[in-house]
Amino acid sequence: MPLVTVLATGGTIATRADARGVGTARDGGADLVSRLDLPPGVEVRVEDVLRVGSYLMTLQRVHTLAVRAAEVLRDPDVAGLVVTHGTDTIEETAYLLDLFHADPRPVVVTGAQRPADAPDSDGPRNLTEAVTVAASEGARGLGVLVAFGGRVFAARGIRKGHTLAADTFTAPDTGPLGWVSTGRIGIESRPVRGPALDLAAFDPAGVRVDVLACHPDADAVALRAFADAGARGIVLEATGAGNANPAVVAAVGELVAAGVVVVTSTRVPAGRVAALYGNGGGADLLAAGAVPSGLLRPSQARVLLAALLGVHRDPDTVRAGFAARVTG
Numbered sequence: 002m003p004l005v006t007v008l009a010t011g012g013t014i015a016t017r018a019d020a021r022g023v024g025t026a027r028d029g030g031a032d033l034v035s036r037l038d039l040p041p042g043v044e045v046r047v048e049d050v051l052r053v054g055s056y057l058m059t060l061q062r063v064h065t066l067a068v069r070a071a072e073v074l075r076d077p078d079v080a081g082l083v084v085t086h087g088t089d090t091i092e093e094t095a096y097l098l099d100l101f102h103a104d105p106r107p108v109v110v111t112g113a114q115r116p117a118d119a120p121d122s123d124g125p126r127n128l129t130e131a132v133t134v135a136a137s138e139g140a141r142g143l144g145v146l147v148a149f150g151g152r153v154f155a156a157r158g159i160r161k162g163h164t165l166a167a168d169t170f171t172a173p174d175t176g177p178l179g180w181v182s183t184g185r186i187g188i189e190s191r192p193v194r195g196p197a198l199d200l201a202a203f204d205p206a207g208v209r210v211d212v213l214a215c216h217p218d219a220d221a222v223a224l225r226a227f228a229d230a231g232a233r234g235i236v237l238e239a240t241g242a243g244n245a246n247p248a249v250v251a252a253v254g255e256l257v258a259a260g261v262v263v264v265t266s267t268r269v270p271a272g273r274v275a276a277l278y279g280n281g282g283g284a285d286l287l288a289a290g291a292v293p294s295g296l297l298r299p300s301q302a303r304v305l306l307a308a309l310l311g312v313h314r315d316p317d318t319v320r321a322g323f324a325a326r327v328t329g
């Protein structure tokens with residue numbers, strides 16, 4: 002009988018309202034699992050790792066989760082893992098776990114958009130389907146997955162696409178990998194994944210990576226403040242295919258020379274970052290030393306940058322490692 006371990010971290014799937022009607026994560030993993038109609042023939046074990054809204058999932062906390070996931074997978078009887086998590090930052094946590102996941106067994110992240118105390122919560126169905134995926138042979142070798150609303154997504158490229166709707170997740174450049182429904186899964190495509198990073202070498206302490214919104218009035222102020230605060234990496238949430246302006250480009254050049262790794266991503270939902278324009282555009286950012294993020298949006302570009310900085314430290318190695326993992 003496949004054994005699936007559920008690691009609970011909080012999120013709306015575990016959230017109940019207080020007397021003011023304000024929600025916080027309260028239910029533990031055992032509460033969540035007790036409400037399920039589990040797939041027949043699957044044994045589930047539960048552990049509480051954290052109990053927070055995912056807007057509180059710092060790098061340190063995701064590291065704690067990654068370490069625990071790797072420890073649980075040392076048990077050869079475990080067929081797969083499920084992580085229950087808030088939806089706000091599933092795109093960060095799932096991708097960080099994926100970067101360090103060196104095991105064919107699936108780790109399946111899920112959550113809910115409607116809280117545990119809502120009569121129509123989507124949590125039980127999503128969790129049941131995540132357990133189904135984690136127990137499936139067909140999900141092996143795909144890395145960390147997100148099962149949500151009947152769809153199965155790869156970690157890389159997933160984005161929260163709606164603040165409140167149950168069908169919130171999208172993968173604008175690739176679409177979902179497949180589906181899960183009534184105890185069955187179908188995988189229609191396989192994700193492209195690089196070699197796993199070494200979790201034992203990762204230390205998130207002191208890894209500060211900030212994100213700068215490059216609206217047309219942006220200047221060097223925030224960039225310099227980030228660097229003064231100790232940022233070792235900065236992701237530009239640029240416009241279009243990855244453009245900023247001359248003031249930002251000049252500051253990027255200074256920061257890169259000082260050893261900060263700067264990455265150009267974009268606020269546009271789909272398509273690769275391309276170095277096309279001058280006058281502070283993507284071609285000038287590239288010339289100033291910024292690394293294009295390929296298809297990674299700012300949230301996941303920040304995660305890759307933080308993971309590499311936490312493993313390698315040296316800016317040139319991080320820059321090369323980042324470029325090697327992104328397409329385009």
Ligand SMILES: NC(=O)C[C@H](N)C(=O)O
Binds near residue numbers: 053056
């Ligand atoms: N639907 C959710 O889970 C949102 C919640 N704010 C969280 O990320 O924890």
